[in-house]
Amino acid sequence: KRIFLTHAGEELYQHARVIARQLKDAREALESLREGISGRLDIAIISTAKYFAPTLLSRFCVLYPAVQLKLSVSNRAGIVRQLHHNEVDLVIMGQPPQEMGVVMEPFARNAHIIVAPPTHPLAAEKTVEVADLAGEDFLLREKGSGTRQLLERFLLAHGVEIHPRMEMSSNETIKQATIAGMGIAFLSEHSVTLELETKRLKILPVVGLPIIRDWxxxxxxxxxxxxxxRAFKAFLLEQAPHMLPVVGERGMIA
Incomplete structure (x- = not known):
């Protein structure tokens, strides 16, 4: 026989979680005051941020060796859930949920581009009109992904219907499928820095792109x-602009 919480029980459970988290924060704050900056930091990052977050975290750990990090990587739905339940200390993501009470600090530009294999017919063009993308096979993130939502809004504004060839939950899989010639992809430029440098992928010079958002x-x-x-927040806002590749310069890595 299964047991379920009543509505009142669920409310009590959620409040108990908040209280437990606050007690944990208080213990860590007192410990840090006694020993300097130390303790545990729970960070959640959107999956696209995994291409640059380790570089930042590595530098932070050098500066604060007594800090213990817990890093979780998730899609937008997972990140929003963690924020809603106040499960992590800090989150690195693109567009925060508007319907939720959050505090956000932009720390770097996030440029979104369309990439294709160098052999793609549009890759040789100096300018690609949005209308030229009609009928192209797009390799897409899953529904609900922030990247996909951004692409859908962009194409809809130009009256172009998207033609999904395949849906994938991994940027890495999308990149490999694009390199293999299965279609074109709309991705954060930070996620394809290496592939652009090694010329395995090429940015399509689409009018109206890149779309610049913030991390x-x-x-x-x-x-x-x-x-x-607080130490990580100060570190990120100060150091990230100098440590991350500059993106969005006419669709190219600067």
Whole structure:
């Protein structure tokens, strides 16, 4: 026989989780005051950020060797869930959920581009009109992905219907499928830096692209940031602009 929480029980459970988290934050804050910046930092990142986040985290750990990191990587739906339940200290993502009370700090540009294999017919063009993309096979992220939503809005604004060839939940799989000639892809430029440098992929010079958004450091508005989290926030806002590749310069890596 299964047991389910009543509505009142569910409310009590959620409040208990918040209280437990606040007690943990308080213990870590006191410990940090006694020993300097130390303790655990729980960070969640959107899957696209995995291409640059380790570089930032590595540098932070050099500066603060007593900090223990827990890193989780998820899609947008997973990140929003973690924010909603206040499960992590900080989140690195693109567009934060508008319907949720969060605090966000932009720290770098996030340029979105369309890439294709160098042998693709449009790859040789100096300019590609949005209308030229009609009928092209797109390799897409799953429905609900922030990257996919951005592409769909862009094409809809230009009256172009998207033609999905395949849906995938991994940027890495999309890149490999694009390199193999299965279609074209709309991705964050940070996720294809290596492939562009090695000429395995090429940016299509589509009119109206790149679309520039921000990478944001986000936390729930009710989150009381520990000294460790505050130290990471200060580090990221100061160092990220100098450590990440500059993107969005006419669709090319600067």
């Amino acid at each position: 944001n450091l986000v936390h729930h508005r009710d989150k009381r940031l520990s000294p460790v989290a």
